[in-house]
Amino acid sequence: MIRILLADDHTILRDGIRALLEQEADLQVVGEAANGQALLELLAHTPADLVLLDVNMPVLDGFGVMPQLRAQFPEVRVLVLSMLNHENYVHRMIEAGALGYVLKNADSTEIIHAIRTVAANQHFLCTEIGLNLLRRLVERTPAPDPLATMPYLNPNSWPASAAAPATHTELSGRELEVLQLIAEGFTNQEIADKLFASKRTIETHRQNIIEKTQTKNTAALIRYAMSTGLIG
DSSP states (O other), X not given: OEEEEEEOSOHHHHHHHHXXXXXXXXXXXXXXXXXXXXXXXXXXXXXXXXXXXXXXXXXXXXXXXXXXXHHHOTTSEEEEEESOOSHHHHHHHHHHTOSEEEETXXXXXXXXXXXXHHHXXXXXXXXHHHHHHHHHHHHHOOOSOGGGGOTTTOGGGSOGGGSOOGGGGGSOHHHHHHHHHHHTTOOHHHHHHHTTOOHHHHHHHHHHHHHHHTOSSHHHHHHHHHHHTSOO
8 A cells, every 4th residue: 555645735736636536446546635744743643655745835835845745755755746747857856856746637547646656766757748748858968878868867967057056945845836827928817817816916926026027027037037947
């Protein structure tokens, strides 16, 4: 039996994942947490084999909780379940100790397979991310044997543009997500709808991102983010 903890700030998503996993005889959800801090507190008294971890959470997000997870509970495997699909996010979480990364739009079969793979202490990337990384690698590195330098097989071989720049570490998980959606052309209201937030909250995130990156406007922000590898 694989004991699983769900860490995501959206109750509806946790309910959906729990319902999905309850159909599998070898999978058991033993607890839920709405943020990284609550997850650490839950793990202190709830034995688990695997954490299904979101990146964007309040209080303590996925980026912030990973070092503590690895230090305090090294035996617990971590599978990231996120909507963030840029290689920078994948790189940061894998480098921090996560064994797998799956997008929230992956089908149920792939999510279940990912859980079993990571629980067996093996690495896993969902199909969409794997194909994206392969495409980027082929574009950047015309090597005769691309598999030898696959980023997700050897984090040290990731292209230089995949490394997180200094300003990247200053942005929260939510700000990174807002930045990606801004670059994709969504309005503040559309971003608010996608992230289940208010328009005012998104406007605040946008302004904070501009200030942190020291750019003057949205156009300059997007140019900066693309040139530094924050977005593709």
